[in-house]
Amino acid sequence: MAPHTSEIIVRYAETDQMGVAHHAAYLVWFEVARTDMLRQLGYSYRKLEEEGFAMPVVESGCRHLASARYDDHIVVEARIGEIRRTRVRIDYTARDEDGKTLAEGFTVHAFLNGEKRPQRLPPDMAAALRNEFPESSSS
Amino acid sequence: MAPHTSEIIVRYAETDQMGVAHHAAYLVWFEVARTDMLRQLGYSYRKLEEEGFAMPVVESGCRHLASARYDDHIVVEARIGEIRRTRVRIDYTARDEDGKTLAEGFTVHAFLNGEKRPQRLPPDMAAALRNEFPESSSS
Amino acid sequence: MAPHTSEIIVRYAETDQMGVAHHAAYLVWFEVARTDMLRQLGYSYRKLEEEGFAMPVVESGCRHLASARYDDHIVVEARIGEIRRTRVRIDYTARDEDGKTLAEGFTVHAFLNGEKRPQRLPPDMAAALRNEFPESSSS
Amino acid sequence: MAPHTSEIIVRYAETDQMGVAHHAAYLVWFEVARTDMLRQLGYSYRKLEEEGFAMPVVESGCRHLASARYDDHIVVEARIGEIRRTRVRIDYTARDEDGKTLAEGFTVHAFLNGEKRPQRLPPDMAAALRNEFPESSSS
Numbered sequence: 001m002a003p004h005t006s007e008i009i010v011r012y013a014e015t016d017q018m019g020v021a022h023h024a025a026y027l028v029w030f031e032v033a034r035t036d037m038l039r040q041l042g043y044s045y046r047k048l049e050e051e052g053f054a055m056p057v058v059e060s061g062c063r064h065l066a067s068a069r070y071d072d073h074i075v076v077e078a079r080i081g082e083i084r085r086t087r088v089r090i091d092y093t094a095r096d097e098d099g100k101t102l103a104e105g106f107t108v109h110a111f112l113n114g115e116k117r118p119q120r121l122p123p124d125m126a127a128a129l130r131n132e133f134p135e136s137s138s139s
Numbered sequence: 140m141a142p143h144t145s146e147i148i149v150r151y152a153e154t155d156q157m158g159v160a161h162h163a164a165y166l167v168w169f170e171v172a173r174t175d176m177l178r179q180l181g182y183s184y185r186k187l188e189e190e191g192f193a194m195p196v197v198e199s200g201c202r203h204l205a206s207a208r209y210d211d212h213i214v215v216e217a218r219i220g221e222i223r224r225t226r227v228r229i230d231y232t233a234r235d236e237d238g239k240t241l242a243e244g245f246t247v248h249a250f251l252n253g254e255k256r257p258q259r260l261p262p263d264m265a266a267a268l269r270n271e272f273p274e275s276s277s278s
Numbered sequence: 279m280a281p282h283t284s285e286i287i288v289r290y291a292e293t294d295q296m297g298v299a300h301h302a303a304y305l306v307w308f309e310v311a312r313t314d315m316l317r318q319l320g321y322s323y324r325k326l327e328e329e330g331f332a333m334p335v336v337e338s339g340c341r342h343l344a345s346a347r348y349d350d351h352i353v354v355e356a357r358i359g360e361i362r363r364t365r366v367r368i369d370y371t372a373r374d375e376d377g378k379t380l381a382e383g384f385t386v387h388a389f390l391n392g393e394k395r396p397q398r399l400p401p402d403m404a405a406a407l408r409n410e411f412p413e414s415s416s417s
Numbered sequence: 418m419a420p421h422t423s424e425i426i427v428r429y430a431e432t433d434q435m436g437v438a439h440h441a442a443y444l445v446w447f448e449v450a451r452t453d454m455l456r457q458l459g460y461s462y463r464k465l466e467e468e469g470f471a472m473p474v475v476e477s478g479c480r481h482l483a484s485a486r487y488d489d490h491i492v493v494e495a496r497i498g499e500i501r502r503t504r505v506r507i508d509y510t511a512r513d514e515d516g517k518t519l520a521e522g523f524t525v526h527a528f529l530n531g532e533k534r535p536q537r538l539p540p541d542m543a544a545a546l547r548n549e550f551p552e553s554s555s556s
Contacts, residue, residue, distance in 0.1 A: 011449055013161050015156040016152060018332060027301060027302040032426075035429065044488070046487055060301060062337065063336065064336050064337065070156060070463055148310075152306045157471060163445055166291075166441040170290050185348055185349040195435060199440060199479050200476075209327075290433055290434070290439075291439050294430060294434070295435075295436045300430050
């Protein structure tokens, strides 16, 4: 299994007057990496929504170890951390070009059906995620 | 007619590494001022959308005369600039606490019905806007 | 001690295509509430930065219990959760107009001097924060 | 001269409850395209700032012809529109994957030195820009 990574170039608009990328930008980058990872596994989040599903963020967290600057190339790795009946935790690591870790974070997502009620992950999707990330526990 | 104004306090996240509010923030502030102005005239944009209408931005422009800094109190005035059959132009002036003009801008909005097709502004709304802003020409 | 709260009106730009405020917006609202709370205690964060200090976010987390919609009035309470030598944890609760909790979160801040090195919180500031939030432990 | 283009994938956070990319996102995309175009011409904006220069936006405008949706691939072309003594206008066209124009816009930038005063563009930079975009008039 190769890691699923996305490349981000820090935008000027994402910096703040501290001269570094604002901490809220990392949640947006995690979202980009999540979209990319799911697409690579054959599950376009766009398509999931068009089919009536939704995966809203119900929890998130991030530890910042170093700063990112305008025009820096950031590599964000996304991986499935845990799969539960109606929830999925995705873990992220953002690194700079030299591999130094900038931030580590996670998001927990509910899986909702068209009536916005929690529902089990579609079995094929759960299987594909577990197959790719065998360390993600299940229940 | 009193001017319709909204007070904005510049957020840290809105600054960039130049140490001032990023220029894209002004479009967001104009949107806040637009929402407030329409609400003051009795037309909640939220309600308009719930009734199936939409007023997407089809054009915008902004001239920046001075910078705004984190924690600055900005006053944004919004006024109807021109009313046409299916379009409305709204003009904005952003000033600092001392009344110095920071930026002048405008947005042009299409008026769309539930099928996302251009439609005439509801007559009562057009009348209310013209009544409040007699200088806005009509066609 | 009265709670320190900030009122936020959800901006259109803060919504996403799920029709609710994007989860990253909460970090920005927490930042607004943090700025307000510190100002109420006599410590303008703007002034702290002008004096050469910085309080970058080194960790953050947020649990989302309910959604916020465009034009909703949100009340964000900020309180000092823990004071340590060179770090401060601030806790937040975002509620809707009826008092229903939408989100609970926290940010941990390093306290840096002009050379961007960790330093002890200024004693008067630490005392003021502890005085206002006696439950915040210390070390 | 090949056109200078940047590819953007619309982020979820950039959508709003209308289900399309928020109009302010275009200014951010233009900024990405501007950074890329200058870099392709040998002028890293990051480096320009490190050398003490700044090119703040003093005016901007955008016409929206069609909408962009989450996960859409957008191609933004940037080109020098006009070079004056201390100002540069950059023009942008955002197109979807099929070449359909979504938006046309521009930004005007002042060129400032380390004291934040207007200064002439460095002659080599002005020459390089004019060489690449011969249609940009000069004064």
